[in-house]
Amino acid sequence: QSSESGSNPVPMDVKSEVKPEVKPTAISAKPSGDPEPMLERIPSSPAQLVDLQAIDPRIRLDIRYATTNNFLKQKVYPVSRCLLRWAAAEKLIKAQTELAKQGLGLKVYDCYRPLSVQKQMWQVLPDDRYVANPANGSRHNRASAVDLTLVDRTGKELEMPSGFDDFSQRSHLGYQGGSQAAQKNRRLLVDTMQRHGFLPIQTEWWHFDVKGWQDFPILDIPLDAASLTVDRSKN
Ligand SMILES: C[C@@H](N)C(=O)N[C@H](C)C(=O)O
Numbered sequence: 001q002s003s004e005s006g007s008n009p010v011p012m013d014v015k016s017e018v019k020p021e022v023k024p025t026a027i028s029a030k031p032s033g034d035p036e037p038m039l040e041r042i043p044s045s046p047a048q049l050v051d052l053q054a055i056d057p058r059i060r061l062d063i064r065y066a067t068t069n070n071f072l073k074q075k076v077y078p079v080s081r082c083l084l085r086w087a088a089a090e091k092l093i094k095a096q097t098e099l100a101k102q103g104l105g106l107k108v109y110d111c112y113r114p115l116s117v118q119k120q121m122w123q124v125l126p127d128d129r130y131v132a133n134p135a136n137g138s139r140h141n142r143a144s145a146v147d148l149t150l151v152d153r154t155g156k157e158l159e160m161p162s163g164f165d166d167f168s169q170r171s172h173l174g175y176q177g178g179s180q181a182a183q184k185n186r187r188l189l190v191d192t193m194q195r196h197g198f199l200p201i202q203t204e205w206w207h208f209d210v211k212g213w214q215d216f217p218i219l220d221i222p223l224d225a226a227s228l229t230v231d232r233s234k235n
């Protein structure tokens with residue numbers, strides 16, 4: 001499961017020295033027939049933080065923690081934004097491209113999450129099946145995890161065995177209940193993400209860690225920090 005016991009926690013002094021930057025990344029459409037965005041400036045390193053919406057607007061966002069529609073019942077993000085390491089974003093774009101060929105797509109609920117928000121979550125739900133212990137950090141704090149679901153071409157969510165952040169057996173990958181369609185949709189999501197370099201966790205069908213997440217440090221910069229400004233005019 002997703003708690004990070006066994007991994008090396010990043011010392012606080014190292015965390016506070018990290019000053020990541022989100023660089024503008026321009027995209028343009030490829031010639032018709034090929035729906036994958038063409039990046040005009042490939043990010044310089046897998047660790048670079050990128051704004052997913054700026055680099056692939058095909059992927060839908062419903063950033064729940066930027067609303068009150070979440071288990072905390074409060075808005076804990078100042079902006080609705082999906083920041084990810086380039087290593088994760090590029091894989092997600094490929095998964096989206098594959099799904100688009102079947103008339104489907106991805107809808108993201110959460111990406112990078114500051115460590116301070118992880119601490120708030122842990123206070124409400126100190127259960128490491130469903131919330132990573134901030135003493136170790138979450139892979140979301142490393143901008144290396146994503147919570148997401150499948151949508152049809154109109155943006156309607158496909159049926160899954162439970163809702164997002166339903167912290168019960170129904171959200172476990174081993175849960176065999178629910179409709180056949182929900183089972184099939186969960187299988188498609190997990191298979192697609194695994195094929196594109198993500199690792200599922202057993203207790204949440206919507207959560208995936210990018211392979212190599214250990215390479216990226218825990219961050220606690222706010223989602224709306226000035227240094228994270230992305231110049232969307234270059235798109
Ligand atoms: C809170 C939930 N959406 C989530 O992301 N849980 C995992 C285990 C985490 O906190 O890393």
Ligand SMILES: [Zn+2]
Binds near residue numbers: 110140146147206208
């Ligand atoms: Zn998650």
